[in-house]
Amino acid sequence: MQHGPRVAVIGLDCATPTLLFDDLRSEVPTIAKLMDNGMYGDLASITPPITVPAWACGMTGQTPGQLGIYGFRNRKDATYDGLSIVHSGSVKEPAVWDALGANGMRSLLIGVPPSYPPPADFPGWRVGCFLTPPSSDRYAYPQDLQAEIEEELGGKDRYIFDIPNFRKAGSDVTLDQVFKMTERRFRVGRRLIQNKPWDFFMLCDIAPDRLHHVFWQYVDPAHPLHEPGNKYEGVFHDYYRFLDRELASLIELIPEDAVTIVMSDHGARPMMGGLCFNDWLIQEGYLVLDEPVDGGPVPFKDVSVDWSRTAAWGDGGYYGRLFLNVKGREDEGPQATGHLSGGSRRRP
Numbered sequence: 499m500q501h502g503p504r505v506a507v508i509g510l511d512c513a514t515p516t517l518l519f520d521d522l523r524s525e526v527p528t529i530a531k532l533m534d535n536g537m538y539g540d541l542a543s544i545t546p547p548i549t550v551p552a553w554a555c556g557m558t559g560q561t562p563g564q565l566g567i568y569g570f571r572n573r574k575d576a577t578y579d580g581l582s583i584v585h586s587g588s589v590k591e592p593a594v595w596d597a598l599g600a601n602g603m604r605s606l607l608i609g610v611p612p613s614y615p616p617p618a619d620f621p622g623w624r625v626g627c628f629l630t631p632p633s634s635d636r637y638a639y640p641q642d643l644q645a646e647i648e649e650e651l652g653g654k655d656r657y658i659f660d661i662p663n664f665r666k667a668g669s670d671v672t673l674d675q676v677f678k679m680t681e682r683r684f685r686v687g688r689r690l691i692q693n694k695p696w697d698f699f700m701l702c703d704i705a706p707d708r709l710h711h712v713f714w715q716y717v718d719p720a721h722p723l724h725e726p727g728n729k730y731e732g733v734f735h736d737y738y739r740f741l742d743r744e745l746a747s748l749i750e751l752i753p754e755d756a757v758t759i760v761m762s763d764h765g766a767r768p769m770m771g772g773l774c775f776n777d778w779l780i781q782e783g784y785l786v787l788d789e790p791v792d793g794g795p796v797p798f799k800d801v802s803v804d805w806s807r808t809a810a811w812g813d814g815g816y817y818g819r820l821f822l823n824v825k826g827r828e829d830e831g832p833q834a835t836g837h838l839s840g841g842s843r844r845r846p
């Protein structure tokens with residue numbers, strides 16, 4: 499069977515157009531060369547622009563609603579019993595590699611979310627994503643791929659799936675891990691891209707996302723917490739220069755006749771403020787608690803909700819996911835339809 503060109507995708511999690519196309523363009527000659535010799539542009543993410551659904555939607559051509567995946571944690575079902583963490587089996591729709599596999603073509607995937615636990619069967623080779631627990635004994639398909647990764651990196655636990663507690667680990671620790679994660683992932687990528695007969699290759703690196711989460715305020719003068727002259731002001735320059743060299747060493751190994759794609763799943767920007775929308779829902783009468791909450795913020799799972807009088811609530815992330823309590827779907831969807839059309843304490 500005559501196949502088209504092979505395709506190699508390098509996924510830079512959270513790589514942001516304003517950085518790579520503008521501010522840091524001179525720091526990333528490899529990416530700039532791809533832009534000059536190929537084509538590029540802003541890529542619309544999904545709503546919500548969150549890692550797991552964004553990659554899953556990109557690779558299946560579905561929306562978060564069609565996949566039922568809106569983030570890292572999702573409602574388990576139509577009950578109110580909290581959230582479950584997304585896993586490799588959460589995606590029920592066929593992805594690019596499934597379609598290729600059905601046509602006898604094999605894929606080599608490294609770190610493409612969601613990919614933990616490893617699949618029971620796969621048309622090719624697959625290494626787990628950032629959802630893989632550290633020190634996991636089973637993180638790749640086929641399992642003997644793990645021995646090869648460990649040999650390449652000089653031991654078990656050298657491969658970094660994600661930086662545990664990256665927000666609280668301390669800036670220096672996180673920064674060090676960001677560099678090591680990228681270095682080791684690309685090293686594994688260079689080895690496998692050469693010795694596996696792939697038709698489709700894809701490597702995703704979550705390191706830029708972790709870097710942006712922790713260091714945006716230090717780098718971006720527009721951030722409300724920015725302090726000029728802080729010691730982390732140059733970390734984006736340093737990291738992207740380093741990443742670009744890693745990228746160059748991987749791209750060098752991609753066959754001439756293959757199509758190379760560098761893409762991200764969403765961007766980043768300073769957080770200028772927030773809205774406590776459960777408070778607003780309470781104030782407007784859409785969310786009714788059994789008893790009022792005093793003092794500071796309380797996790798939603800710790801408040802007692804009067805579900806029979808609640809029309810809507812928010813839970814599951816910092817990006818404002820709102821759920822409707824629907825009669826006939828949720829266990830205690832409001833019996834009186836008036837609750838869904840307007841709050842009882844709505845102000846004029």
Ligand SMILES: [Zn+2]
Pocket residue numbers: 511512548549550552707763764
């Ligand atoms: Zn992401």
